Structures are given as C-alpha cells and as structure tokens.
Amino acid sequence: MSETIYLLNGPNLNLLGQRQPEIYGYDTLDDVESACRALLPDGLELMAFQSNHEGALIDTIHAARQDGCAIVINPGAFTHTSVAILDALNAFEGIVIEVHLSNVHKRETFRHHSYVSLRADGVIAGLGIEGYAAAIRHILRQLGTDD
Numbered sequence: 001m002s003e004t005i006y007l008l009n010g011p012n013l014n015l016l017g018q019r020q021p022e023i024y025g026y027d028t029l030d031d032v033e034s035a036c037r038a039l040l041p042d043g044l045e046l047m048a049f050q051s052n053h054e055g056a057l058i059d060t061i062h063a064a065r066q067d068g069c070a071i072v073i074n075p076g077a078f079t080h081t082s083v084a085i086l087d088a089l090n091a092f093e094g095i096v097i098e099v100h101l102s103n104v105h106k107r108e109t110f111r112h113h114s115y116v117s118l119r120a121d122g123v124i125a126g127l128g129i130e131g132y133a134a135a136i137r138h139i140l141r142q143l144g145t146d147d
C-alpha cells in the first residue's frame, strides 16, 4: 500500500528562516514539516527529507516508488538545472506537486524555467510556507482522504 506523502526540500532550504528572510520568510523547515504533518489524517504518513545533494534527493524519489502516494517537492536551485531529478520523478507514478516559497516568475529569468514542471501535476509559487499546506490539502482531496 502506498500510504506515505514525501515532502522533499532541496539545497539551502535547511537554512529556511535564516536565509534571505525578505524573500523566503522567517518560518523554519521544522515549521513547514509540522504544519504539513498536522494536516494528515490517520493512516497517512509524512516522510520529510531535505538535502543539499542532488543524488540524495534522487535516491529518496526512488524510495518513494515503493511506498509513496505523492511527492511534494521544492527542489530549490535544482529546479532550474536538474534533468536527473526530472528523470527520477518521471519514474514515480503518484501525484507530484512542485512548491516554491517565492514567486520565481517575478525573479531573475534563470528562475523562470523549471525542469520539474515538466512532470509536476501542480505548481505552487509565491505563497510562502502556505504553499506546502496547499499542496498537502490538494493531495488529500485527490486521494479522497479529506473528509
């Protein structure tokens, strides 16, 4: 049974709350993970993982092939560079939602292109940490576990 939602965060997001707070806000990654966990009904698990290393994120996406029903991913800067993360997501059959804290489309042009968007079922940008909760709520509705 696939009963786990994977919450993946890429490079530099371990510094959330300290790193460029004028762009990314003051909430921490722990705040994000607890807010997401609080939304889950009994029987659904959250597997939260952050890494600054592309290969570690790819290994975790592969692990999600076993027990993951959905992936919420903020790939950080790998969004704009990583064909390898796109390929890994293409090998995953569940729901994929891409989240960005900032509105990447309002920023430098190199942030306007996302490899991950070629696979994502939904993309949320610019809502700060609320974007992660919106992604989880959407997944719960898709899975029919929101009542």
Ligand code: DQA
Residues within 6 Å of the ligand: 011, 012, 013, 074, 075, 076, 077, 078, 079, 099, 100, 101, 102, 103, 104, 111
């Ligand atoms: C980000 C946007 C990326 O362009 C950037 O490299 C990040 C964070 C966001 O959440 O807004 O690290 O994914």
